[in-house]
Amino acid sequence: MNLLKFSNDVFIAAFFLYSIAFMLFTIAIMGRKWSGRKPEEHTARWGKIAFITSSLGLLCHLAYFFTRWAGGGHIPVSNMYEFMSFLSMMVMVAFTVIFSIYRKILLGLFSVPISIIVMAYAAVFPQEVQPLIPSLRSIYLNIHVTLAALGESFFAVGFAAGLMYLLRTVNFKSSSKSDKRQQRGVEFTLFTIIVIIGFLASVFAFRGAGYETVFIRSNVTVDNPGQNDSTIEKVSYKMPPLVAPYHSEIESFQSFFGIKEPLFEAPFWMKGVNAGRKLNTVLWSLLSGAVLYGVLRLIVRKPLGKALQPALDGIDESDLDEITYRAIAIGFPIFTLGALIFAMIWAQVAWGRFWGWDPKEVWALVTWLFYSAYLHLRLARGWQGHKSAWLAVLGFLVVMFTLVGVNLVIAGLHSYAGTD
């Protein structure tokens, strides 16, 4: 068990090192105009320190991974906590690979926070080492999950570079129709990221405060005439209930800000008790995201995209365009191998069919088709620059939906990955 304790410690160390690296990258980029030195010199010097820090973080992260593997007896990618931790580690690996090719300090400013957010998201889930159920006991768990995550991580770096391209090139001064649309698109992307941060902030804040409210609901179903079956469902809210499950009663209620009961009830079509809880989580995320966004807007007094643009001054936009494409081009074969081919091989071995149109399978295919369309548009139709960057941003949204959304919204055979 000592190994596992050490593993948890280095995980936290990795998280802090990444956070420090992120700050250092920020200093490297933002500080170049204020420091006494030449801007390039400043960026190179601080960028180097930042990269060393992030690499140390990655080393700690790797140490977490292998000690947990040794301590737990199986590769730690078998539940949502482990998978998301692994994904954030792979994002750092992909960043390190792309960075060592292109040496763009700025890439750190956008990739490292993705890794930090994914890592924080991992910590939302229960962290104990769970023994493997029979269907997961296979060598393909090691191959399929790791390769899929690595491929997706390159898409994540492509997303970071694509977003940077947009921030660099979208004309925030123009009020032409297409420019306006792109401005709104960039702002919406940033807002979405802030909502995710809002989600994480609310989860950890209320968890820290030890908040809990429990609802119960009794369901009566009539199987045969005259024979009623009633089952009682219970759901525990870890965030104050803005919205209660449809047709439910309070079992225990912890008041918040003086509010003593839920503000309203989930609509009738949200049947499961957990649907109400999920809706509540979404509302809190939007709420805290909106507050956070509002505060940031008040500080900078202009759209966030416009405020970020000066940070990217002097960066060659065609380099960003190429990095976006390159990251996706490196990730695509890995993704195909891990998320489709090895997925099919494993499905064949475990379930006797290589493809069953399970929602997770379908969404992996959707991701693959999306990036195939991206590659065809770019290679054969000459979609470069803005269009290509937008696709890279959108593509990562598809990836995240496949990884998280499918588990949250649609249940399927992959539901053991659990997202509660």
Place this chain on the structure above:
Amino acid sequence: MNGRLPLIVNTKCECGHQNPVGTVLCEACGKPLLDDPESGETLEMRYDGMARRSQKADPDVIDRVWNFFSSVKIAIYLIVLTLLGSTLGTIFPQESTFLNIDPSTYYEQRYGTAGEIYYRLGLSHTYESWWFITLLVMIGASLVICSLDRVLPLYKALSRQKIRKHRRFLTRQKVVLVTMVAEDPEVWTARAVQPLKKQGYRVFTDGGALLAEKHRFSRWGPYVIHIGLIVFLLAVLARGLPGLNMDQHLAFPQGDLIHIPDTSYYLKNEKFTVEFYSDEEMPEEFRGKKVLPKLYETKAVLYECTEDCGDPSKEPKLTKVASHPIQVNDPLSYKGMKAYQFDYDLTPVLRSVTPKLVNSRTGDSYGAFKLEMKNPQRSFSAGPYTLELKEKYMEFGLNEAGQPISKSPYPNSPAFLFLIKGPNLPAGGEQYFYFPKQNDKAEFQQDAINDKLGGAGRFLELEVGDMSGVDFSESTSYLNIRVDRAMPFVWIGAGIVMLGLVLGFYWQHRRIWLIVEGGELTLGGHTNKNWFGFRREVSFFLNKMDITADEKSLDNGGGQA
């Protein structure tokens, strides 16, 4: 892409080469043919500017179909439509995820009006619907035609490259350098060979002209991918052909030998095991709260019937051909047939009973016989009596007309009707209903039925003394038996796709053209991907030749693929 061409065009290049209609860059010298000679824009190097079949001057019907499917634009539409179509199928679970539902009512009951609409639109079986299959078939057609339309011209172009290209071909590449060199053209060019070779290029020279090329194979990557996808799609289609595919879920009670329908195989479940994680193996948070399964295993033995297989009057002769402990990720496999662990049931299943025929008045026993639930003998004898089996019901029940029927073929509540003949019985014999399970005996009122059949003078009973007279199989393992003869082709297709991806994405086809003429060096470079790395390589080469050129300064603008 191929702008509107005038009806008659002079396609002969100034170098004397006659080009087909639709050629963008002269096949021989590379001179741009179509646009303004003064234009400084970078050239469109796709397929090296070759004409494609789809650019024929006056197309007939076949050409039009060809042109439709050869368009990348159409291919992209097909990809996007398939993508959107696939997502529709994930809104609600597909019909195929359930074993026993009536979809016409299920979706409405479970999901209300939205479910009803979903079902009526046919989205509850999206992936089997005609439009989805059509999309896949069209993608297949597009894969074939797009590839053929491009790969042949590209192959021709690359296999007969001229070393000396038109100067304008060079200066309109995306990587360009024009600079002065003092040396003699041939000497300079000869000196350039070695460093380029060191960088892995194959170098060809023609006086003061030079062509260096590497990793041409990477150009075939996309076509290899497409071939792989075609093989894959064909294999998937072939799975639908009769005889190539078998898929059945069968119950195997422990200890029973079960015939696998439509094959000459029999499978015996010798032992089924379920194991759960012990408390020590679980994290503290779970102890006493959760039960996690650790192992499902069926020790299976596969037999093949070698003689008397189809003859119901004879025992089939069986030979053991394979045995394997089947686990969830470890099926039994024999000559293309696989048995997968699918499900299990720990309810004991009655296999046989050994009842005694007794005289209920005197308590005398006339002897016992073994009654198998499956394939029982037709007649038995006990002392002076003979018992003839008239009917058997595996799951006894009554139909609407009050007639006894068997509700299923599984021995859940078996019942047997005998005709007993012997001393002190009517000449035609006496009918006797027998329920081997005690609770069935009570539930279906065996005694009352028999009183009715045999009358008041009835004195014979069938009884099982103790548990030694009852044989159960402890559990049942459900296996999924599959044959899928097309699978090897699915994997071959997937393998080819992977090979193509690696070729196409991890290598790039790079070419450098040089002309040294009148003290001036003109360099043009092209790669199909990764311009950043290519510029770095060209700059490195130029440094070796004592020409300093910054990576960025080589960039002639234009987009980057």
